[in-house]
Amino acid sequence: MGSTTGPRGARVELSGWGWRHSGRTAHALRGVDLTVEPGERILLLGASGAGKSTLLHALAGLTGPDGAIAGDQEGTLLVDGAPADRRRGAVGLVGQDPETQLVMARAGDDVAFGPENLGVAPELIWPRVDAALAAVGFPYGRSHPTGALSGGEKQRLALAGALAMRPRLLLLDEPTANLDPEGAAHVRGVLSTLLMETEATLVLVEHRVADVVDLVDRVVVLEPGGGVAADGPPGPVFTEHGAALAAQGVWIPGADPAPAVPVAPGGPVLAEAAGVAARTPREPGVRAAPPRTVLSDVDLAVAAGTATALTGPNGAGKSTLLMMLAGLTRPHRGVVLPRGPLAGADRRPLCRWPARRLARHVGTVFQHAEDQFVTGTVRDELLFAPLRAGAARAEAEGWVGELLERLRLTALADMHPYTLSGGEKRRLSVATALSSGPLHAPDVLVLDEPTFGQDTRTWRELVELLGALRAEGRAVVMATHDEPLLRSLADVRVRVAGGRTEACGDGTERAGPRPERDGG
Known part of the structure; x- marks a missing residue:
């Protein structure tokens, strides 16, 4: 070169x-x-x-x-x-x-x-x-x-x-x-x-x-x-x-952590993407390149009690698909609908849900952790969601204290989130999605690279927390390149490539022609 x-x-x-x-x-x-x-x-x-x-x-x-x-x-x-x-x-x-x-x-x-x-x-x-x-x-x-x-x-x-x-x-x-x-x-x-x-x-x-x-x-x-x-x-x-x-938590060759994760119970479909397409935003200027299609005709069902992992090359649209499944981005074409128990809260497409209702039922962890921080301290960041949802302060503080301890954030509880290291920010961002506690956690958790920058101890805690929520019937959807995470938690792998998706229910990736409808 x-x-x-x-x-x-x-x-x-x-x-x-x-x-x-x-x-x-x-x-x-x-x-x-x-x-x-x-x-x-x-x-x-x-x-x-x-x-x-x-x-x-x-x-x-x-x-x-x-x-x-x-x-x-x-x-x-x-x-x-x-x-x-x-x-x-x-x-x-x-x-x-x-x-x-x-x-x-x-x-x-x-x-x-x-x-x-x-x-x-x-x-x-x-x-x-x-x-x-x-x-x-x-x-x-x-x-x-x-x-x-x-x-x-x-x-x-x-x-x-x-x-x-x-x-x-x-x-x-x-x-x-x-x-x-x-x-x-x-x-x-x-x-x-x-x-x-x-x-x-x-x-x-x-x-x-x-x-x-x-x-x-x-x-x-x-x-x-x-x-x-x-x-x-x-x-x-x-x-x-x-x-x-x-x-001490250092990743050592041949010594990957082995989290204790309950068996996935499975359950009804909670959200479904049907014929979804996405395009890049139109850039300003007369010489700007026209919008390009990122995803085309994507079908994907997300079920309770399962963990669905989006894999595939960079730039294929994994984060874009996550944001549409979370109801935070409107598809260029197609629709993401609530199904089963989730439809009982609101039958409209997820992108049309009021913000408070969406936050109650769908928890999101963004690719860039800072995008979701709204308070001045780590502790207040974790208390924000449960208190806003009406939880008793004593109950919220008890669960937040446990999260701080498990994710090794206790010593940072009074720090501003922006002053944390990259790995600490990632732990906090995942913790905010879990901060309502096991009984009040969102029905669907949408996470973009949830284990980025973690040592083996905090990696194990994150995986076990997500595994416990899956065992309680929550749906977990994550975009990740973390192979140990895929082996430990993924029930369904959905490969995103060339603007399309292909999924298998046996936790493996399948190459070959795309079926007429996949991801179900």
Whole structure:
């Protein structure tokens, strides 16, 4: 793919380094002593909330006196002998949420943004842009609107933007988390080629440890609120510390969690999509591309007491279909109707239900967690739905307290939701959909990537909570690329590809021609 980074990697030195976020009493990290030599490839591990993303942000120069993230710093953090906030041009960061990294309306302009700000000669910028887009397998041209991309496509675009800057220090925070299996494998191949062709230093955070362990030559494990708990080549680290790390929630190759999930009871159909089609919004401007069809003639039935999983490639329309099933998006054509017991509440299409009624019967977890936060603290966020629905405060507080404990959010109860890490935000977003308690939970739960960014302990709790609601007769519908989640919870897998769906009731995916009506 050609060289996409500079001729040599950066050197990183941390001595007694610590960081405390503004408004927090506890340090995210403290006493970190770490040296990374030029060209080293580091896999950064730790339990959810251990400070992995915080460390990446610090290496990218986003903390410190002149940084964008407010807080208190101690110790020293140097990149090539200078404070990190003075070396930003040498560093490329792809964060957990690519949505926050896209700054331009068109894909090519977004990738060009970094090189332009680094003063790259204009005649060199567009060859860099094209090479970076091709390297990550971006499926559209330069002019494609960034607002029309799926989460996985935005992740690819953000990675292309980092590669086009040709950084000497590349920082990647869950770079394949929202990608389909084929896309994740492609990105790993890109990174492997990149690391062979250049001497760029890599610091990688990734929960799919088994998939990336061959890319790195060193594993560094962070202690929550502390420093480095383990450091060395992958084999010795996993051999010597594997059991202890697994107990802390770190994903260890060959040690996937085994949640206790009751058998799915099944039940009547609660919602049905019939002949549903969806199109992209019309873009402004006389030269804007016309709307394109995302989904066409989709039929899908969602039954009580089952978990339905939407799988398939990025950009196929999984999130779009979820939002229509949740009643939050009106189909371009076709209809999503309540069925069975759900029709007893309102027989109109779900998209025509009043907001309060829809929220009572259909709980939704968005792809971007921040889209659903409406209060100023974690605790108030969880109390909002049950109190609004008329639950007694004592009952609501009891269940919310249990959720906080099970999902390891108790210490964050008084924090603003926007200040949480990516994994913590995801846990909170799922918890809000469950906050009415087992007896008052919505009839249908619609979740977009519900296990993103979780360590093994919180992953297990989330799966067991969803399994318990399924056992009580709720319908669970989720879009996910998480294979352990699919194995543990999915009763029906619906593959979304090419604007169509195909489903099987035996939990497997079936290839081949699409039947006349499927998903029932």
